[in-house]
Amino acid sequence: MANIKQIALAAGVSITTVSRVLNGHPYVSEDKRSAVWKAIEQLQYKPNRNAVNLAKGETRMVAVLLPFANHPYFAGMLEGISYFALQHHYHIVLCQTDYKPEEEIRALELLRDKQVDGVIICSKQTNWSTIEPYAAYGPIVVCEYTESSVLSSIYVDYYEITRYIMNMLIDKGHRHIGYTIGRPDSFNSLNRIRAYEEALQEIQVPLVPEWTFSNCYQYDHGEEVIRAISNMHTRPTALVVAGDQSAAGILLGAAKLGIKVPEQLSVIGFDNIPIARVLELSTFDHSSYDIGCLAFTIFYRQLHADVPRTEKHKLPYHFIERMTVGQAPASFTALSNTKTPAQK
Template sequence: MANIKEIAKLAGVSIATVSRVLNQHPYVREDKRAAVLEAVEKLNYSQNMNAVHLVKGKTSMIAVVLPYVNHPYFGGITDGIANASLACNYKLILCQTDYRAEEEQKVLDMLRMKQVDGIVFCSKTMTWDEIEPYTVYGPIIACENAGDRAVSSVFIDHYGSFKLGMDYLIAKGHRKIGYFIGRGDSYINMNRKLAYMDALQAIGEEPYAEWQFERIFDFERGIEVVRRLLAMKNRPTAILGSGDHPAAAIVAEARKHGIRVPEDLAVIGSDNHPIAEVLGITTIELSMYDVGKNAFEILFERMNDKSLPSTRKELTYRLIERSTV
């Protein structure tokens, strides 16, 4: 395949001139420009991006780190990032980690080895202390509150959102309340648990271990929740959780087994995914699309101006009342 040198030879100019034409620099005489363009055409030339990246020291790519691609929560973030990056001509490298630290490490190494210009962590297993040092190689942003560090954050106050849900349930007269979340040890879910505990404490209720469901990511797990609920003698009257998909499954499966929603069991989901609207599920709206969009924008600024300090941005949430409470 032809390279810039052959173009230069055929067009009778130097490689510098060829480069100027290719990159539309000013100060190239019209006849030379035409000759270069003709040679490009004739030899069917195309740039070797790897050489460009090498010399420029950047690739216009960012890594998006997430445990699972095919999941509405992460899909929403990714969608936001993808749309924002499209406008800036940045490409996304999808790094599905399955929550394995080893895969996360590989992504950090990609930043160090200049394969990507920045990283957005949608969720992670490694600690921020382990991740933070890599910010010297390029900006890193978290889709959760990473605190006051060199890593930037865009986040939603999940403590607050869960607290809102709890208070709403309590206001409706519920005292026997359960929850369902994804990975129990993620930062976000730690906060949700905390909010749950605090809300219960405020009304003088003891938390009841059986009503606390973890690793509830999807429909199937939602069904499982109902199965376990059915086997209980002492059931909660309300359940609050992360994700509208498991919430939808819980509502559907519960009704299938004669548990009336909301009379016997009130359900609140999170996200305000279209499924919640369709099925009339009360939910806490968390705009993950906006989280992704903002994450890219903040990252983008910092890739262009390395001197910019890390920043934090908090996005809002709201309760959407429908018919499952």
Template sequence: MANIKEIARMAGVSVTTVSRVLNRHPYVSEDKRVAVLEAVRKLDYVPNLNAIHLIKGKTSMIAVVLPYVDNPYWSSPVEGILSEANRRGYRVVLCQTNYRAEEELKVLEMLRMKQVDGVIITSRTNAWDAIKPYLAHGPIVVCEDAGDEPLSCAYIDHYRSFETGLRYLTSQGHRHIACCIGRRNSNTSLARERAVREALVAVQEPLRPEWMFYDALSMEAGVEVAHRLTGMNPRPTAVLTGTHQTAAGLVAEARKLGLRVSDDLAVIGFDNHMLGQLLEITAVEQSNKDVGRAAFQMLYRYIAEDRYEAEKQELPVRLVERSTV
């Protein structure tokens, strides 16, 4: 197998120059760079990545924790992470946990074992106290508000985003409002529940538990909610959903069931995804892709500078008015 000394000999340059070219160092003349790359091609040189990682103390690889790989709600931040990682020459290992705490810890063990340079957690299962000890082994960024915990985070304020949608519905005269939420007792769901309670108190309406739909983040869940609504008496006049998929499934199925959207049932979606745009769904725009981008940018900076200082970056939300309210 060829080595850099053979490349240097064939290219007529020093070993140092070969090393600079292979590491994309900017201060190499164009003719020497071309000569080195030509020698690399002729000798069919393949770098020993394990040796490089050992020398640099870096793997140029990160792990991303997500609950499900087949749900667009979670693939959206991953898309943002991948776009930034590709730009920086980093590889990404996607680790699906299915919300199992032990699977999440296995990924953090990869950080402890120096198999990756850092970890991004898009949605966590473990308590903060189980995650924090791993900061001693490398940087971790989470895609939720970490509060006072010593973890960096890029996130959307889910209380504020739900409040934005609820305020708009009540301003349009709606008082009987149903909500589609995620996992019961997750931080995101608790923030959204708090927004619902406070919005209903403001218009002197009670919180009806039967109008709170949990684990409703998919298109299939939206279809199911539409059927459940038709059997209710009294029935909500509006639904605030937590994802664009839920809103799309709900709107499409409600129309099949003979409900007039927005006259009989108003619907607000989230994310302002292309699917929601095609169905003209009013939405709270929040970019999970931008959350992913911001999370990787933080992580990359910590890796490059070999330091970690907890910071928070909140991404903005806004209401996009269309035809479903």
């Protein structure tokens, strides 16, 4: 394929002039400009992006780090990032990490090695101190709370939300409340747990470890949870579920097991993914699509304007009341041993 030198030769100008034409610089006479364009078209010339990247020190690529793309929450985020990226003529390098630290590092190394201009971290495992040094090579935007002074952060206050939910459930008479979370040791999970425990403490209700479940992401996990609950002697009357996907599994599993929602079990999800609407799941909305859009916007601004690279954005949220939260069932308010009819 032709290169810039051949264009220069064909158009009878210098390489510099070709580059000027290519990049729309002023100070090129009309006749040379058209001669260059003519040569470019005749030889079907297109600049080699590697050479451009090398010379400009910019790749117009951004790495997106996430555990799995095959999850509506992250897929939504990806879509948001993608949409804004395309508008700004950026491309996305997808780094699916499965929460493996070594894969997360590899994504950050793309930044260090100048393969990308920045990184958007949707969710990660690695600790901040390992990530921070890479911020020297370009903006890093994290969709999670961090106090780091070199990273930008878009976050949802899960402590606040969880307190809000717990209060709502307690107001409705629930005392037997369980929860599910994703990774047990993530910052968000720890905040959820803290809010949960404090809320119970305030009304002096003991914590039942049996009613707490971790590593819940997919439908299957939700089904396992509801199966486990259906076999319990004393069941929770409400579940605070960390993601709509597993909440959907719980709902559909409950239907199969004959557990009535919300009459016997209230379920609250998170994320408001499409299936939540279909299943009438009460949930918290904080559109992952919008988070993605914002993440890209911040990355882009930080790269092109001389702004501090440590913005913090707390996201609003709101509760979407649908059909899965109700009053605590009378028979369950006190510790009872009632068996519900449908059980395997």
